[in-house]
Amino acid sequence: MAKTRAVWxxxxxxxxxxxxxxxxxxxxxxxxxxxxxxxxxxxxLTQPGAEPAELIQEALxxxxxxxxxxxxxxxxSVSGQSGLARFVKLPPVEAKKIPDIVRFExxxxxxxxxxxxxxxYQRMGGGAEEEGFVLETEIGxxxxxxxxxxxxLQPFATxxxxxxxxxxxxxxxxxxxxxxxxxxxxxPDQYNPDEPPPSTVVLSLGTDAxxxxxxxxxxxxxxxxxxxxxxxxxxxxxxxxLTFAKAEHLKRNATAAEDPKAVFQxxxxxxxxxxxxxxxxxxxxxxxxRAAKIDRILALGNAMKLPxxxxxxSQSLGLDVVRIDAFPRMSGSEVTAAPAFQENLLCFGVCxxxxxxxxxxxxxRTNLLPREILRERLIRQKKPWAVGAAALLxxxxxxxxxxxxxxxxxxxxxxFGSALSAANAASSEANKWKSxxxxxxxxxxxxxxxxxxxxxxxxxxxxxxxxxKAINSCLPTDPPDKELDKPEDIALxxxxxxxxxxxxxxxxxxxxxxxxxxxxxxxxxxxxxxPPATPGAQPVGPNATTPTATPPATATPTTGANVATSPxxxxxxxxxxxxxxxxxxxxxxxxxxxxAGGAALGTQRPGPSGPGWVFVLKxxxxxNQLESGAVQGPFYIRDTLLAALHSKKVELPTPDGEGxxxxxxxxxxxxxxxxxxxxxxxxxTITNPFPMIEEAPDPAETGMPVRGPTRxxxxxxRGGFGGRPLPSGTASGLVTGPSADKIELNRYDFExxxxxxxxxxTKRHEIKEGGPGGLAPPGxxxxxxxxxxxxxxPSVTHVSQNPN
Numbered sequence: 001m002a003k004t005r006a007v008w009x010x011x012x013x014x015x016x017x018x019x020x021x022x023x024x025x026x027x028x029x030x031x032x033x034x035x036x037x038x039x040x041x042x043x044x045l046t047q048p049g050a051e052p053a054e055l056i057q058e059a060l061x062x063x064x065x066x067x068x069x070x071x072x073x074x075x076x077s078v079s080g081q082s083g084l085a086r087f088v089k090l091p092p093v094e095a096k097k098i099p100d101i102v103r104f105e106x107x108x109x110x111x112x113x114x115x116x117x118x119x120x121y122q123r124m125g126g127g128a129e130e131e132g133f134v135l136e137t138e139i140g141x142x143x144x145x146x147x148x149x150x151x152x153l154q155p156f157a158t159x160x161x162x163x164x165x166x167x168x169x170x171x172x173x174x175x176x177x178x179x180x181x182x183x184x185x186x187x188p189d190q191y192n193p194d195e196p197p198p199s200t201v202v203l204s205l206g207t208d209a210x211x212x213x214x215x216x217x218x219x220x221x222x223x224x225x226x227x228x229x230x231x232x233x234x235x236x237x238x239x240x241x242l243t244f245a246k247a248e249h250l251k252r253n254a255t256a257a258e259d260p261k262a263v264f265q266x267x268x269x270x271x272x273x274x275x276x277x278x279x280x281x282x283x284x285x286x287x288x289x290r291a292a293k294i295d296r297i298l299a300l301g302n303a304m305k306l307p308x309x310x311x312x313x314s315q316s317l318g319l320d321v322v323r324i325d326a327f328p329r330m331s332g333s334e335v336t337a338a339p340a341f342q343e344n345l346l347c348f349g350v351c352x353x354x355x356x357x358x359x360x361x362x363x364x365r366t367n368l369l370p371r372e373i374l375r376e377r378l379i380r381q382k383k384p385w386a387v388g389a390a391a392l393l394x395x396x397x398x399x400x401x402x403x404x405x406x407x408x409x410x411x412x413x414x415x416f417g418s419a420l421s422a423a424n425a426a427s428s429e430a431n432k433w434k435s436x437x438x439x440x441x442x443x444x445x446x447x448x449x450x451x452x453x454x455x456x457x458x459x460x461x462x463x464x465x466x467x468x469k470a471i472n473s474c475l476p477t478d479p480p481d482k483e484l485d486k487p488e489d490i491a492l493x494x495x496x497x498x499x500x501x502x503x504x505x506x507x508x509x510x511x512x513x514x515x516x517x518x519x520x521x522x523x524x525x526x527x528x529x530x531p532p533a534t535p536g537a538q539p540v541g542p543n544a545t546t547p548t549a550t551p552p553a554t555a556t557p558t559t560g561a562n563v564a565t566s567p568x569x570x571x572x573x574x575x576x577x578x579x580x581x582x583x584x585x586x587x588x589x590x591x592x593x594x595x596a597g598g599a600a601l602g603t604q605r606p607g608p609s610g611p612g613w614v615f616v617l618k619x620x621x622x623x624n625q626l627e628s629g630a631v632q633g634p635f636y637i638r639d640t641l642l643a644a645l646h647s648k649k650v651e652l653p654t655p656d657g658e659g660x661x662x663x664x665x666x667x668x669x670x671x672x673x674x675x676x677x678x679x680x681x682x683x684x685t686i687t688n689p690f691p692m693i694e695e696a697p698d699p700a701e702t703g704m705p706v707r708g709p710t711r712x713x714x715x716x717x718r719g720g721f722g723g724r725p726l727p728s729g730t731a732s733g734l735v736t737g738p739s740a741d742k743i744e745l746n747r748y749d750f751e752x753x754x755x756x757x758x759x760x761x762t763k764r765h766e767i768k769e770g771g772p773g774g775l776a777p778p779g780x781x782x783x784x785x786x787x788x789x790x791x792x793x794p795s796v797t798h799v800s801q802n803p804n
Contacts, residue, residue, distance in 0.1 A: 005023050005024060005359075006021055006022065006023040006034070006071075006072045006073070007021070007022055007023070007072060007073045007074070007075060007354075007355045007358030007359050008020070008021050008067075008069055008072050008073070008074045008075070008355065008358075009021075009022070009075050009076075009077075009172075009350070009351035009352065009353070009354030009355035009356075009358065010063075010074060010075070010076050010077075010351065010354070011076075011077050011169070011172075011347075011350040011351045011354065012056055012059075012076070012077075012155070013206060013207060013347075014044055014045040014046055014206070014207035014208055014230075015040065015041065015044050015045075015207045015229075015302075016038060016039060016040040016041060016059075016344075016347070017037070017038075017039040017041075017056070017059040017060070017063060018036075018037070018038055018344070018347050018348055018350070018351050019035075019036060019037040019038075019063060019067070019351060020033060020035075020036045020335075020348055020351035020352060020355055021033065021034055021035035021036065021067070021072065021355070022034075022330070022352075022355035022356070022358075022359060023359070024359055024361075025331065029179075029329060029361075030329050030330075030331065031329060031330050031331075031355070031356070031359065031361070032330070032331050032332045033330050033331070033332035033334075033335035033336065034332055034334065034335065035067055035335065036335050036338070036340075036341055036348070036351075037063050037066060037067055038340050038341070038344050038347070039059045039062055039063060041055045041059060042055070043055065044207060044230065044248075045207075046207070046208055046230065047244060048244075053155070056155045057155055057158060057159065060155055060156070060158075060159040060161065061159065064159060064161070069161055069162075073164040073165070073358045074156070074161055074162060074163050074164055074165070074358075075163075075164060075165035075166075075167060075354035075355065075357060075358040076152065076153075076156065076163055076165070076166055076167075076354065077166075077167055077168065077169045077172050077350050077354055078144065078148070078149070078152045078166060078167075078168060078169065078368075079168075079169055079209070079224075080168050080169050080170040080209075080211050080222060080224040081209060081224045081226075082144060082145075082148050082152075082168075083142060083143065083144040083168040083368070084109075084110065084142065084143045084144065085140065085141070085142050085168065085170070085171070085222055086105075086109045086140075086141040086142075087124070087138055087139070087140055087141070087219075087220075087221070088102075088105050088109070088138070088139045088141060089136075089137070089138050089139075090134065090137045090138070090139060092133050092134070092135050093133065093134060093137075094132055094133055094134075095129060095132055095133070095134050096132070098123070098134070098137075098139070102121045102139055102141065105139070105141060106119055106121070106141060106143070109141055110141075110143050112143075112145065116145060116146055117143045117144065117145055117146060118143065118144055118145075118146050118149050118166075118368045118369070118370050118371075119141065119142065119143035119144075119368075120142055120143075120366035120367055120368060121139055121140060121141045121142070121366065122139070122140050122364060122365060122366050123137055123138070123139060123140075124137075124138040124139070124140050124218060124219055124220070125188050125191060125217065125218030125219065125363060136193050138219060140220070140364070140366070142168060142171065142366050142368065143368075144166075144168070144368050146370065149166060149368055149369075149370060150370075152166065153166070153373075162377065163369065164358065164369070165354065165357060165358055165367050165369060166367060166368040166369045167353075167354060167357060167364075167366070167367070167368065168222075168368070169204075169211055169350055170211045170212075170213050170222035170223075170224070171220070171222070171353075171364050171366070172349075172350045172353035172354045172357070173202050173204055173211060173213050173300070173349055173350060173353055174202070174213050174215050174220045174222070174353070174363065174364060175353035175354075175356050175357050175362035175363055175364055176349050176350070176352045176353035176356065177200060177202050177213070177215055177217075177298060177353075178215060178217050178362070178363040179329065179353075179356050179361060179362065179363070180327050180328060180329045180330070180352065180356075181200065181298060181324075182197075182200060182215070182216075182217045184197075185197060185217045185218070188218070191218050193291065194291055195291065196216045196218065196219070196291055196292060196293075197216045197217060197218070198216065198293050198294070198295040198296075199214050199215060199216040199292045199293060199294045199295070200214070200215060200216070200294070200295070200296055200297070200298055201213070201214050201278075201282065201294055201296070201297040201298065201319070202214075202215070202297075202298045202300065202349075203278065203297055203298065203299055203300065203301075203304075203313075203321075204300040204301045204349060204350070205228060205229060205274075205299075205300070205301035205302075205303035205304050206228045206229065206301055206303070207228050207229050207230050207303075208226075208228045208230050208231075209224050209225060209226055209227070209228050210224070210225040210227055210228055210274070210277075210301075211224055211225075212224070212225055212278065212281050214281075214282070214285050214292070214294065216292065217363070218363075219289075220364070221285050221288075221289070223281050225274070225277045225278070225281065227270065227273055227274050227277060228303065229251070229301070229302070229303035231270045231273075232251050232267045232270050232303070232306065233247045233248045233251050234247070235266050235267050235269060235270050236250055236251060236263065236266050236267065238266075239265075239266035240262065240263075240266055250263060251263075251267075251306070252305075254306065254307055255307055264307075264308065267306075271309065271312055274313075275312070275313060275316050275317070278313065278317065279316075279317065282294060282317070294319065295319070295320070296319055296320045296321075296322055297313065297314075297317065297319050297320065297321045297322065298322050298324065299313075299321050299322065299323045299324075299346070300324070300346050300347075300349045301346055301347065302344065302346055302347055304323060304346055305346070310323055323346070324345065324346070325345065326345070327345075327348075327352060330352070459655075459760040459761060459762060460760075462653075462761070463758045463760065466650075466652055466668060467615075467668065467670065467756055467758075469650060469652070470648075470650045470665055470668055470670060471501070471615075471617070473644070473648065473650045474640075474641055474644035474645050474648055474665075475496050475498070475640075475641065475644075476494040476495065476496060476640040476641070476644075477494055477495070478493060478494050478495075489625070490622050490743065490745060491622050491623060491624060491625045491745060491746065492623070492625060493622075493623070494623070494640070495621060495622070495623070496619055496620075496621045496637075496640065496641060497619045497620050497621060498617055498618070498619040499618050499619045499620070500616075500617075500618045500619075501615065501616070501617055502615070502616040502618075503613050503614065503615045503616070503756075504613070504614050504616075505611070505612075505613055506611065506612060506613070506614055506755075507611050508609065508610065508611065509607070509608040509609060509610060509611070509612045509614070509755050509757070510607055510608065510609045512608075512614050512755065513607030513608055513672065513755075514607065516674055516676070516753075518605070520674040520675055520676060520677075521605070521672060521673070521674045522638060522642035522643070522645070522646050522673045522674060522675070523605070524643065524646055524647065607672065608671065608672055608755050608757070610757065611757070612669070612755050612756055612757035612758075613755065613756040613757075613758070614753060614754075614755055614756075615753065615754050615755070615756060616751060616752075616753050617641075617751070617752040617753075618749075618750070618751050618752075619749075619750060620747050620748060620749045620750065621636060621637075621747075621748055621750075622684075622745045622746065622747060622748075623636045623748075624636075624681040624745075624746035624747070624748050625746075632681065632746075632748070633678075633679075633680065633681050633748050634675055634678050634679075634748075634750070636748070637675055637748075637750050637752065638675065641673070641752055642673045642674075642675060642752065644665075645665060645670060645671075645673035645752075645754050646665075646671075646673055647664070647665075647666075648664070648665055649662045649663060649664045649665070650662070650663055650665065650668075652761075654761070655761040655762050655765060663764070667759065667764055668756070668758075668759060669756050669757035669758055669759045670754055670755070670756050671754065671755060672754055672755050673752060673753070673754040674752070674753050674754070675750060675751070675752055676751040676752070676753060677751070679748070679749060679750075680748075681746040681747060681748040682746065682747060682748075683744065683745075683746060683747075684744075684745050684746065684747035685742055685743070685744055685745075686742070686743050686745060687741055687742065687743075688741045688742065688743050
């Protein structure tokens with residue numbers, strides 16, 4: 001059933017049924033009344049001998065016979081004495097947490113189990129909200145026992161009138177007063193609780209009770225006073241000895257009585273009781289809200305027609321008692337001009353407030369209609385739409401099925417059957433051959449894996465020997481067949497002293513490559529088509545402009561052996577953070593670039609990728625004749641070790657073991673040598689491995705016995721040590737004195753790194769036989785690279801040459 005924009009407000013009182021139908025007006029804040037009804041019961045519901053249920057049912061039947069509610073919303077009221085209203089001021093709290101706080105307050109404020117009551121709440125007008133927090137907020141909490149709500153709904157259910165809103169009578173009066181009577185209210189965000197607008201007392205005198213509502217348009221306070229029009233009738237019955245019906249008639253026509261003074265004298269005690277209750281209520285309200293200022297009283301209810309009642313209350317309370325004669329914001333001449341409406345205008349305040357709430361224009365929007373009734377009604381309203389949607393969907397499925405069936409019916413098995421069978425046979429044959437191919441592939445991969453493991457176990461033993469031989473061949477040496485012709489000056493000997501060789505496995509060498517500046521990598525002049533290097537183009541040392549590094553503590557090298565053995569040590573520092581040697585790196589590297597004949601060391605070349613080993617060689621050399629102009633410091637490392645690691649070839653056995661062949665270090669997988677940092681040579685004192693001692697005098701001349709040898713064993717140097725002249729007056733080239741066992745040299749410490757991606761001999765030969773290009777350079781992951789878990793780390797021989 002579609003809902004219209006009209007709302008019926010129905011108030012079932014103890015004396016009569018009042019109903020008013022409103023719809024929204026064309027202007028904001030205005031409504032239009034297009035129907036009303038006023039039905040007085042034959043008897044007052046609380047009168048002895050009356051049947052309330054039958055009287056209400058008869059009134060509703062009469063109402064439906066003169067009006068229709070089909071498609072309209074319906075709002076009804078229940079007595080304020082049947083419900084509970086509480087107003088709670090909240091502390092500053094997040095707005096999203098208000099429902100949880102209200103649920104907690106409901107358990108505290110409602111003296112019944114929440115399952116047995118119907119309750120609702122609303123934030124009252126006023127208050128502020130800042131950054132999600134509400135301040136000075138008052139919550140109105142309203143509840144009613146579930147059985148009382150169902151009892152109030154029973155007559156409407158019997159009359160088949162669907163009810164959409166259930167509201168307490170005092171709150172309906174508040175909606176009416178806030179919408180139609182109170183004017184010039186400030187906007188809600190400008191409401192100041194310390195200086196609120198003037199408050200109005202709404203006094204609605206009913207049959208058995210009086211509803212007293214105090215409101216300023218934003219906040220509301222209500223109380224039910226157990227005094228009404230019936231109490232005046234009972235006073236007349238008692239004092240004048242009249243029947244209830246005659247006393248009621250006399251009350252309504254008091255001015256036309258034979259003795260009006262006696263009538264008012266009989267009702268005076270009720271006047272006084274009503275005044276006392278109103279004074280007490282107003283006094284209590286002003287005690288709990290000291291900022292409130294009451295300026296007038298709005299009188300409602302037919303009992304307010306009693307002559308002298310308004311004047312009596314006004315004089316006693318000191319407030320203006322206003323009796324309305326129209327609803328300013330309601331139009332609709334068919335209703336407002338009707339005599340019955342004008343005569344009973346004071347009774348339609350509750351109906352007006354209910355209809356205003358139903359239109360969504362009321363200040364209070366709480367609804368005490370049980371949620372299960374709303375849910376059931378919503379389902380019932382949507383059921384026709386759901387059935388229609390299901391029927392439409394079923395029709396669509398039927399149409400789709402029918403069209404597909406017609407399409408299938410047009411296919412002839414005699415035409416398509418043989419082709420479909422052939423296609424299925426071809427698909428089966430293809431799947432069979434695919435399965436056989438996969439099976440053959442798996443067998444080949446298994447056999448190939450076994451072969452590769454067998455070959456790698458044999459060739460893996462020679463890989464480390466090859467790389468160690470390659471490193472040893474790259475170290476500079478003097479000609480071995482001219483041992484006696486080597487330079488006497490240690491600083492001119494072609495020697496590098498390797499103190500340690502470290503290696504570490506890397507899953508991706510590109511990380512190691514990019515962690516170093518481009519100018520640390522060796523780049524030969526031939527790589528850049530540059531002229532040959534000029535040694536000594538820019539010396540580095542004490543005479544250079546760069547600061548001199550602090551030399552380490554003096555150490556004495558091992559004597560008596562040209563070769564020492566030590567296992568390979570793992571790299572102690574991360575590959576991504578290379579050690580920096582002392583010195584001005586920028587100046588020294590620029591010098592190194594200039595000495596390389598213009599090679600662009602600052603340009604990043606394509607680097608290695610894939611897994612491999614990173615080797616770190618640490619050592620020093622004494623080839624640092626600063627005053628001679630010879631190649632020295634980092635230039636000596638570049639022109640000897642780095643150049644050899646870049647382009648040297650080494651003699652290795654062939655895979656069949658029957659001969660030897662020359663293999664480049666690039667084919668072995670060695671490449672990208674670099675010098676980590678650049679430092680300056682510094683003075684260093686070493687112990688002479690063959691110190692000369694003074695010859696002992698002839699025993700025959702001195703008579704003293706010989707106590708030891710005249711010198712240490714070993715070949716005698718010719719002319720002196722370290723290229724320095726012998727002291728004058730020294731016989732047979734013998735040096736005497738405390739300095740005979742010390743030599744002053746210039747030492748240069750270095751750290752060289754390079755990468756190695758192992759390539760077994762058989763793989764090298766397979767690549768050579770496969771094309772003229774030879775092996776891929778160490779930037780491409782070569783086949784046969786073995787991870788560290790599969791390759792043992794043997795003991796490695798590293799060179800530590802002594803000064804002889």
